[in-house]
């Protein structure tokens with residue numbers, strides 16, 4: 001039984017054929033993965049299915065019937081639902097309000113709506129409680145609310161755009177369990193992901209898109225991640241090398257007792273102390289919303305600390321403005337590329353200037369030097385393999401992964417001494433990811449110090465020389481990247497986030513996590529660690545990805561303007 005059939009879909013943009021004669025058949029009751037390198041045309045195809053864009057050619061069939069969508073409302077009416085990568089929930093409203101508002105016609109906004117939410121939540125095991133405020137919820141719980149919201153509107157086919165990018169391994173397992181629940185009820189899921197291992201574990205069918213067209217399908221049980229990657233890019237992938245240590249004893253960044261409080265006085269960052277040396281990557285592990293955003297903001301100067309100091313090389317930069325920090329050699333890959341990394345409506349070469357207005361090659365003395373920055377943009381496009389018809393197109397017209405490559409290229413171009421990298425490869429395909437890792441490693445060999453924040457635990461462990469766990473605004477534990485596994489680290493993060501991982505640092509120098517106390521409550525997830533072996537030993541079985549107490553401080557309200565705005 002076919003849920004969705006797309007046939008002969010073609011979509012052109014100026015200078016680009018985003019989709020060319022695409023064929024995709026999604027069976028009822030299956031998870032269908034859509035894979036392909038950055039810019040291959042996945043999002044465009046899904047926007048067409050969701051009524052956000054009109055195809056130039058081709059047909060859409062839902063349940064065997066040909067349809068034509070003028071807007072997402074039309075697609076929703078035919079049972080298509082989309083869960084975007086950037087969640088679209090209002091923090092200050094309850095789950096019930098978020099779900100029911102805008103669809104009052106269905107079940108009102110009162111008791112009937114509440115009943116319906118409970119019903120859906122129970123049926124698919126989503127664990128969504130209607131009356132909590134969304135701001136109280138962690139990332140995984142928000143995602144389940146988004147899923148519930150589309151089910152509430154009657155979706156029978158759900159499009160999930162990179163749903164696992166923000167989840168820790170245990171949460172990914174929980175999500176996949178939910179997807180199995182949906183399948184069992186005959187629903188279909190279209191799953192876009194760059195994490196090929198996950199794709200192979202969850203998908204029933206896989207369609208591969210390359211350069212705008214469907215190049216084949218893969219049978220999950222008979223395919224390895226490597227074969228899938230080769231099908232995607234059409235050639236062999238570079239293997240990310242295991243890197244030798246390049247850590248020196250020269251401190252580049254020294255943060256001492258940094259504290260930052262919310263307007264009400266609650267500490268968002270407390271007693272943050274660390275040193276990053278030349279050639280060292282310090283990885284910060286944590287469930288999103290435990291102070292990472294504030295830490296990055298404080299380091300780049302978007303917020304000022306209430307107390308404590310930040311030293312960069314030999315200077316106290318605690319009260320230095322963002323632009324000056326960048327001029328002195330601090331690079332910044334922001335977690336939200338749309339808010340802090342790009343001017344979406346400006347051409348690529350202007351985006352290359354953003355945040356670096358006063359620096360070479362963008363300026364010569366007092367004056368901007370557009371020619372030089374255009375030329376350098378071409379170099380970045382080439383070096384970082386940004387797929388684009390040219391440097392005059394807007395940043396908005398690049399695919400998500402290609403936007404990310406442009407930002408990384410820009411930040412690496414200024415020869416930073418310290419790089420603040422928040423999710424540097426989010427949305428980037430496996431080939432480009434390995435290339436970005438290589439660029440970072442190469443700069444590290446030359447003495448770059450990196451603060452790395454990443455939800456991709458393979459990346460975090462693989463790239464870091466030192467790992468620390470952040471929970472509730474404090475660095476509560478550290479772990480050795482040479483021995484810890486993603487699962488163990490994931491447990492430590494969720495465990496810490498439930499407040500029951502009580503860890504004491506044995507010695508920052510050895511990087512060993514010592515957790516010395518188990519509180520005996522059922523939520524304990526990391527209950528043992530051994531300083532002797534340097535291993536974090538976590539009890540995975542009791543991980544609680546659904547814990548609603550997880551912190552996600554609301555940050556947008558008080559966040560100042562982006563550095564780019566300031567710099568302009």
Ligand SMILES: Nc1ncnc2c1ncn2[C@@H]1O[C@H](COP(=O)(O)OP(=O)(O)OP(=O)(O)O)[C@@H](O)[C@H]1O
Pocket residue numbers: 013014016017018036037038039040041042043044045387388396397398399400401402427429
């Ligand atoms: N609104 C637009 N205007 C111009 N070009 C566009 C627009 N949207 C997408 N494109 C182009 O269409 C192509 C396909 O982009 P799409 O976003 O569908 O890729 P993708 O497979 O989703 O990539 P990623 O994995 O990076 O998200 C790209 O070359 C992109 O630059």
